[in-house]
Every structure is written in structure tokens, then in C-alpha cells.
Amino acid sequence: MDTVWRIEVCGVRGSAPAAHRDFLEYGGNTSCILAECGQEAVILDGGSGLLGLGHRLLETGKRRVHLLLTHLHLDHVCGLFGFPLFYDSRAEVHVYGRTVEGKSFEESLKALLGSPYWPVGLKDFPAFVEVHELLPGEAFFLAGEKQGQVRGCTLPGNHPGGSLLYRLEALGKSVVYGLDCEMNGEMQRDLVNFSRGADLLIWDANFTKADLESHPGWGHSSWEQGICLGREAQVKGTLMTHYSGAYPDQFLREQEEMAKREEGTCCFAREGMVIEL
Numbered sequence: 001m002d003t004v005w006r007i008e009v010c011g012v013r014g015s016a017p018a019a020h021r022d023f024l025e026y027g028g029n030t031s032c033i034l035a036e037c038g039q040e041a042v043i044l045d046g047g048s049g050l051l052g053l054g055h056r057l058l059e060t061g062k063r064r065v066h067l068l069l070t071h072l073h074l075d076h077v078c079g080l081f082g083f084p085l086f087y088d089s090r091a092e093v094h095v096y097g098r099t100v101e102g103k104s105f106e107e108s109l110k111a112l113l114g115s116p117y118w119p120v121g122l123k124d125f126p127a128f129v130e131v132h133e134l135l136p137g138e139a140f141f142l143a144g145e146k147q148g149q150v151r152g153c154t155l156p157g158n159h160p161g162g163s164l165l166y167r168l169e170a171l172g173k174s175v176v177y178g179l180d181c182e183m184n185g186e187m188q189r190d191l192v193n194f195s196r197g198a199d200l201l202i203w204d205a206n207f208t209k210a211d212l213e214s215h216p217g218w219g220h221s222s223w224e225q226g227i228c229l230g231r232e233a234q235v236k237g238t239l240m241t242h243y244s245g246a247y248p249d250q251f252l253r254e255q256e257e258m259a260k261r262e263e264g265t266c267c268f269a270r271e272g273m274v275i276e277l
């Protein structure tokens with residue numbers, strides 16, 4: 001069967017980039033995933049992994065992208081400032097996100113991208129940039145997509161300040177992106193329904209089960225929870241990511257081995273990894 005989705009891991013860390021050599025096997029950039037479907041390039045989060053991805057997109061002539069943001073915490077947006085496509089007048093960038101604390105997504109984005117945090121603002125970029133407001137729980141199509149081939153839907157995440165989880169579907173294949181979400185009893189049923197039958201669940205594995213217990217309310221989950229969710233929702237594979245900056249490569253290798261012993265269909269994201277669905 002032809003590939004519907006090509007998933008490329010571009011950033012795997014939570015909180016902040018980790019450039020130390022003990023972090024480079026899994027990767028030192030913060031959250032960013034490219035999900036390509038036919039001609040459409042969907043980017044999930046704009047962490048520091050977005051910078052290298054932007055250069056690769058321009059090299060291959062891909063100038064039209066859809067950038068879906070879970071929320072505006074810095075580890076998910078620090079790649080936006082220098083995102084090469086924003087500085088290319090031939091580029092078309094659609095940015096999606098949610099209203100938070102009474103402020104529209106566009107207002108929040110304008111406040112972030114511009115003075116005093118950055119010398120140029122959203123309206124100064126040479127690229128064509130369009131901001132799309134999403135409501136939690138809302139279904140949507142990618143802007144301007146002629147056949148309406150890619151369908152998205154959202155689920156509000158349990159995270160300080162709120163986050164938005166995404167499910168993308170095309171030609172019978174689906175990808176769920178569930179980062180920055182603390183799994184709790186109330187959310188569990190919603191998450192199972194939201195993820196049900198997905199071909200790939202990309203999950204917030206910021207903490208191990210043991211570390212999670214000492215960080216209640218931080219808005220994150222564990223790989224152990226990802227395995228349970230994946231089983232309950234009958235997903236076909238789970239990709240763990242958004243690792244704590246306290247976890248160097250050696251530690252992650254050990255965790256990945258333990259996780260794979262428990263569930264053979266799960267794997268830990270490494271930068272440069274490509275998954276085809």
C-alpha cells in the first residue's frame with residue numbers, strides 16, 4: 001500500500017535545547033515533527049528543531065507549510081524566530097493554535113514574535129503568513145487544501161495554561177500528537193477516544209513513571225502511560241518524545257529497552273528518524 005504519511009522527527013526535548021554531547025544520540029532540539037501527506041507539509045510544534053527543518057524544506061523547494069502549535073511555551077516556539085520560511089518571500093506559512101486566557105492566538109503570537117523579544121514581528125516577515133484560530137475539540141481542514149484530503153481535530157490538553165492535542169487523518173491513516181498533557185483520571189477517557197485506532201500515537205514521555213510522581217501538576221506524562229493509552233485505544237504504534245532535559249542518552253537507551261520489553265510496538269523518537277504510514 002502506498003505511504004500516506006511520512007513522519008520525520010526534528011526535535012525531541014522538552015523545556016530547553018540540550019546541546020551537550022551526552023544528549024546528541026536522541027537529539028538536543030526541542031519539539032518539532034514534520035508530517036507529510038502528498039504535497040502537504042504539516043509541522044507539529046515549532047521548537048528548535050524547526051530551524052534545521054526549515055533549511056531542508058527550502059533546499060527541496062517546499063515553501064508551503066502548515067504549522068500546528070500545541071501551545072506557546074518556549075520549548076514549542078523557540079524555532080519560530082529564525083524559521084527560514086518566514087524570511088522567504090515565496091513561502092506560504094499557515095500557523096494554527098488556540099485562544100488562551102481570553103487572548104486570541106493571533107494576539108499571543110504577535111506579542112511573542114516582535115519587540116522586545118525579537119527585532120522583527122509577525123507582520124514584517126517577507127513570507128505570506130496566515131494565522132488560524134482553532135477551538136479545543138474542533139475539527140478543521142488544512143487551509144487552501146483543494147481536495148480536503150487532510151482532516152484535523154483537536155482535544156484540549158491538561159497542561160498549565162492549556163495545550164491542544166492534534167489528530168490528523170488522511171486516506172484512512174491517522175496520526176495523534178499528544179504532547180504537553182498530564183494524563184489523569186478525567187482525561188483518560190477523552191484521550192482513549194481521541195486516539196482510538198490511530199496508526200501512530202506521538203506521546204509526551206517527559207518523565208518516567210517514578211519521576212512523574214514527584215512532579216504532579218507539571219502538565220506532563222510518562223512512557224508507561226503512553227503504552228497503557230496505546231493499548232486501550234488500540235493504536236498501531238507509539239512514538240515517545242519530549243524528554244526531560246535531565247535524561248541523557250544512556251538513560252534514554254535504558255528506558256527504551258524497558259519500554260520495548262513491555263510493548264514491542266513502541267519506540268523512542270530520535271532526531272532524523274523517519275516513519276512511514
Ligand SMILES: [Zn+2]
Nearest residue numbers: 014015075180
Ligand atoms: Zn513542552
Ligand SMILES: [Zn+2]
Nearest residue numbers: 071073159180
Ligand atoms: Zn508546555
